[in-house]
Amino acid sequence: MSKKRVAKDYDALPEEIIQQVKLAYPDGFAGNLVSYTNKDGVKVSALPFETDDIYYLIRMTKLEAQQIIEDDDDYDDDGTLREDFADDIEAADDEDENDGEED
Numbered sequence: 001m002s003k004k005r006v007a008k009d010y011d012a013l014p015e016e017i018i019q020q021v022k023l024a025y026p027d028g029f030a031g032n033l034v035s036y037t038n039k040d041g042v043k044v045s046a047l048p049f050e051t052d053d054i055y056y057l058i059r060m061t062k063l064e065a066q067q068i069i070e071d072d073d074d075y076d077d078d079g080t081l082r083e084d085f086a087d088d089i090e091a092a093d094d095e096d097e098n099d100g101e102e103d
Contacts, residue, residue: 007038007046007057010068019089021049021058022074026081029065 013021025032025047033045036057046057047065060068069075074085 003050003053003055005055005057007044007059009059010047010064013056013058017049017051017056020051021047022072022081023086023089024049028069028075028079029060030062030069033060033062033065 010018021029029047032047034048034057035043035045038044044057044059045061046059049056049058066079069079075081
């Protein structure tokens with residue numbers, strides 16, 4: 001069975017997918033872009049990302065990829081994902097799980 005293929009803009013992705021994308025590309029996105037021709041025959045660049053169920057093509061230009069990393073506080077000034085990013089995600093997940101519990 002083949003995976004569902006989805007082409008989306010970065011800012012249209014759910015936050016949990018964005019977090020996974022950051023972990024998959026800790027050194028930024030620009031060097032990992034691929035090009036393809038969309039259904040309208042237009043050449044598009046995108047960042048490939050795969051989950052268990054879905055193969056994403058996250059549409060962005062090289063300039064947009066660089067700007068996303070530059071504007072994102074989860075990346076340092078060199079464009080590298082902060083070492084504590086995974087810890088922050090884990091802490092947020094633990095907090096979400098505890099929100100439903102009564103003391």
